[in-house]
Each structure stands twice: as structure tokens, then as C-alpha cells.
Amino acid sequence: MEGAQALAADRAGAGAGEPKMAWAVPCDCTTGDRTERALQRSRVPERYRHCDFENYETDNDIENVSREQMAAWNRSLAQAKLMVQRFADEFPVGSEHGLLLMGPCGVGKTHLAVSAMKSIVLRGHSGLFYDYRELLKAIQDSYNPESQATEMSVLEPVLKAEILVLDDVGSSKPSLWALETVGHVLNTRYNEKRVTLLTTNFLDSDAGGGSSANGAPPARVAGMRAPTMEDSLTERVGKRIRSRLYEMCRTVEISAADYRKEIRHAGPFR
């Protein structure tokens, strides 16, 4: 029997002539396989499969960066990790809000989103990871008459997954069609009380009146540039979607150095 050890045993107290019971017990050696399969089903990219909360570092040190700056960045990382981990631990209880992880390149937004999804999916919930551009492309490709996939076959799992990670929101230039499609996905999920975790490089410009889910302006950490209106999230996804995201998600702004550039390449052992 694949992935399990078939164990046969006398049922406790079974008398002569009564049937013997057999049952399947998952074998330890397949736990890794099952994890891998769950992550594949959820479309978590290979590159991010190792991500979890344990290996998300919040005590980084970078040469030539002041102690105050480094402490502020590490506090921002620790706070983001705490919020995302709490969200994952409590899911699905109290998860009427998703999360919107905002911040510059390489601060670990996707790492944290995948960590949350992984812990939720491994508890048996259904989850799906989609890069924003890939989702739009998959839907667009499904319109091609030669395509095997129909629009519904792409959209249905996206609409129905208990948790959806939509990564890198706003990364492609917004066309009217793209905004309508993303609006439809977010609205449907919201109306059906399904939770969405989003990441984006685009911040709220002060001109856009950005505020977090509880109405307070997001606390911007030292070293984090407020964008101009032209490169704000509102500009990338439109006012309606940005407004809907306030309602759907708690905002988690992360301000830190680019881990890919500053941390991983800094030491000989990384």
C-alpha cells in the first residue's frame, strides 16, 4: 500500500472466528513526500518550498549600517513575522481578514506568505499560490480556443481555495481587463469569506491617504521611502481595488534591507 504501512492485528478482545481488523497508519518516511505533494498541489514555487517561520531571520547585521537603522529594520522584520505567524496559527478562527504584505524588494514578503500558507495547508486546508502576472496570463491563455484549460478551470480553484496567496500584486501594468479580473477574484473571495494573502512592492503614497485595516496610518519605519502617487499601490491596482483591500486585509508594512543583496551575499556561509 503506497505511503502507508498496512498493519493487521487482532482486534482487542476478538473471539475466534471473528474477522481480523486491518488499518493503515501513515509511515514516518512519507511525511516529507506528503509535505512535498501538498506544496506542489498548492503551486508553491520550488524556490520557496523551504520557507518557514523558523528560518525567517530577524536579527540581521550589515556592515556599515548604523546600529539604530539595523535595530529599526530588525524590529520591522520581527513585527511582520509575529503578525503573519499569529494569522497562520489562528487560521481559520478569526480570519475574516487576510494580510497585505507591503515593502521593498527582498525583505521576505513572499517568504512569510509561503510560511503561513505552508503551515495552514499542512493542517489540511486547501491553499493556492499564484504570482499575480501568472494568474492573469493563465486566465488570458484560457481564452485561446486551442487551450486545454477553460477560464472556469483556472478561476475555480482560485475562487474556492480556503487560502489564496497572490504574490507581487501590481507587478504588471494595469489594463482595464486585468483590474476587472483581479477585482472579480478579490470580490468573490471576500463575499464568500475566503481569506487572501497578498504581497506587493508598491506602498501607499501619503497623497493616497493610506491607512491600515484599523484606520490608523501605517507606521512607516525609518528608511522607508513614501512613494509618489505615480508608483503607489493605488496607481497600480486602481482606487476600487485598493479600497477593497483595506476592508479585506490587515496591512503589514516591512522595512528592511534587501536580504538577497545585503545578507545572503554578505557572509561566506550564506
Ligand SMILES: Nc1ncnc2c1ncn2[C@@H]1O[C@H](COP(=O)(O)OP(=O)(O)OP(=O)(O)O)[C@@H](O)[C@H]1O
Ligand atoms: N528575514 C529573512 N530571513 C531569512 N531569509 C530571508 C529573509 N528575508 C528574505 N529571505 C530570503 O531571501 C529571498 C528573497 O525573499 P523574498 O522573495 O521573500 O522577498 P520579497 O520581499 O518577496 O521580494 P520581492 O519584492 O522582490 O518579491 C528568499 O529566498 C527568502 O527566503
Ligand SMILES: [Mg+2]
Ligand atoms: Mg516576493
